[in-house]
Amino acid sequence: EIVLTQSPGTLSLSPGERATLSCRASQSVSSSYLAWYQQKPGQAPRLLIYGASSRATGIPDRFSGSGSGTDFTLTISRLEPEDFAVYYCQQYGSSQLTFGGGTKVEIK
Amino acid sequence: EVQLVESGGGLVQPGGSLKLSCAASGFTFSGSAMHWVRQASGKGLEWVGRIRSKANSYATAYAASVKGRFTISRDDSKNTAYLQMNSLKTEDTAVYYCTRPPYGDFISYWYFDLWGRGTLVTVSS
Numbered sequence: 001e002i003v004l005t006q007s008p009g010t011l012s013l014s015p016g017e018r019a020t021l022s023c024r025a026s027q028s029v030s031s032s033y034l035a036w037y038q039q040k041p042g043q044a045p046r047l048l049i050y051g052a053s054s055r056a057t058g059i060p061d062r063f064s065g066s067g068s069g070t071d072f073t074l075t076i077s078r079l080e081p082e083d084f085a086v087y088y089c090q091q092y093g094s095s096q097l098t099f100g101g102g103t104k105v106e107i108k
Numbered sequence: 109e110v111q112l113v114e115s116g117g118g119l120v121q122p123g124g125s126l127k128l129s130c131a132a133s134g135f136t137f138s139g140s141a142m143h144w145v146r147q148a149s150g151k152g153l154e155w156v157g158r159i160r161s162k163a164n165s166y167a168t169a170y171a172a173s174v175k176g177r178f179t180i181s182r183d184d185s186k187n188t189a190y191l192q193m194n195s196l197k198t199e200d201t202a203v204y205y206c207t208r209p210p211y212g213d214f215i216s217y218w219y220f221d222l223w224g225r226g227t228l229v230t231v232s233s
Contacts, residue, residue, distance in 0.1 A: 001172070031216070033216070033218075033219075035219035035220075037153075037220075039153075044205055044223035044224065044225060044226060045153065045205075045220070045223060046223075047219060047220060047221045050217075050219045056221060057221075088152060088153055090153070090155075090219060090220075092215075092216075092217075092218040092219050095169055095215075096155070096169070096171065096172075097143075097155040097158075097218060098155060099145075099152055099153040099154065099155065100152070101152045102152045102153075
């Protein structure tokens with residue numbers, strides 16, 4: 001099983017600031033099969049990024065993903081009020097799909 | 109409307125059983141793999157398992173934490189997937205989501221673009 005470790009656990013930032021979230025895998029994720037999701041309280045997760053760097057339909061371009069192998073990053077260039085939420089990474093490069101533990105982006 | 113709607117959650121005693129349903133609409137259900145993901149209160153997401161389409165022999169796979177206790181099935185005539193949960197433990201308490209990958213049943217695309225709202229399962233005496 002590929003273990004995904006997200007850091008930091010909590011990120012305290014102000015609107016307009018840049019957010020950088022990390023997702024590190026215990027072994028290489030084949031073909032950059034890495035997705036990112038946003039989840040707000042009481043809601044289901046929403047797909048943001050797939051294939052490590054491709055934005056899902058309707059996702060603003062302030063969200064970007066990068067990385068390969070074992071190290072991946074989600075960047076939010078300028079935080080909007082609606083971006084404060086929990087973010088999860090997920091790998092789908094192995095038959096046992098796994099999620100990271102999440103990073104909470106909170107208002108400073 | 110493209111949607112997934114889970115049902116069947118509730119309170120069950122440890123050692124008991126429960127069967128969840130996931131009703132799909134607005135897309136070609138029979139051609140899609142279906143997955144279940146759960147989330148304990150205040151915790152992260154955990155993949156539970158999946159079932160592939162008829163073209164892939166309805167193959168199933170499960171997380172180690174539920175293997176041997178949970179069974180995923182589907183009825184394409186009813187556009188519904190199921191999660192049968194047996195020998196339930198307190199640690200199975202969670203919101204259970206069904207979810208769908210965007211391109212049917214291709215392993216290379218097993219991320220999730222459509223989620224239900226979830227159904228709460230509470231295992232407690």
